[in-house]
Amino acid sequence: MATFTWYLQGTSPTTIDATDYVQFAAATFNSPITVGSFNDTTHVETSVGGDKSSGNTPKNSKYLTSSTVSISGGASQNLNTVTTANSPLKINFSHGTSVQTTAAVFYAYDGTTTTAVPTEITYYAAEQGDSTWTAAEGSAAAVSLNDQAASTSHDFYILTSASPDTVGLKTAFRLRIELTYF
Numbered sequence: 001m002a003t004f005t006w007y008l009q010g011t012s013p014t015t016i017d018a019t020d021y022v023q024f025a026a027a028t029f030n031s032p033i034t035v036g037s038f039n040d041t042t043h044v045e046t047s048v049g050g051d052k053s054s055g056n057t058p059k060n061s062k063y064l065t066s067s068t069v070s071i072s073g074g075a076s077q078n079l080n081t082v083t084t085a086n087s088p089l090k091i092n093f094s095h096g097t098s099v100q101t102t103a104a105v106f107y108a109y110d111g112t113t114t115t116a117v118p119t120e121i122t123y124y125a126a127e128q129g130d131s132t133w134t135a136a137e138g139s140a141a142a143v144s145l146n147d148q149a150a151s152t153s154h155d156f157y158i159l160t161s162a163s164p165d166t167v168g169l170k171t172a173f174r175l176r177i178e179l180t181y182f
Contacts, residue, residue: 004177007090008044010056019047022089022175024162029054038063038163040073042088059088063124063161067132079159080131087128087157091177098150104179105142106158111174114139119172120165128157145179 007013016022024039025031029051033039042060044053062070069079071086093101108123110116117137125136125143134143148154156177164170
């Protein structure tokens with residue numbers, strides 16, 4: 001059986017369940033990001049609005065330039081120097097038998113149609129080790145993830161950053177991973 005498990009990394013990882021949300025915020029949970037600025041914090045929000053990641057000091061990756069990032073409020077660093085431990089999202093793909101993964105991609109979309117870009121959001125993502133961010137908006141602009149050798153467990157480490165284009169809550173915004181395994 002194939003299973004995806006998403007985590008927001010921090011002091012300890014916070015599991016992101018199917019009914020949870022990845023929340024991009026300014027300085028604290030639920031604080032709005034100024035239009036044209038990128039997230040200063042990342043959280044796991046429950047379906048009833050609670051901060052599920054509050055005790056875990058979650059990691060955050062903030063887009064600075066096409067090749068630089070700030071990790072959890074730190075100084076600017078080259079994107080390709082970020083470690084797996086400092087990558088905010090860890091997505092585990094597991095299978096009951098040993099399988100290889102190929103053609104894995106990660107992107108944001110409008111929540112309905114995978115080819116549609118998120119509404120009123122500028123979104124960037126990168127796989128740990130990438131040297132530049134990808135404007136991963138819609139399946140056609142997805143971040144390509146590295147193929148992985150045969151195993152029963154595969155970890156993907158993702159840096160992710162969002163900026164609102166307009167004022168207001170953004171609901172047409174979902175994150176997605178796809179892959180082929182054999």
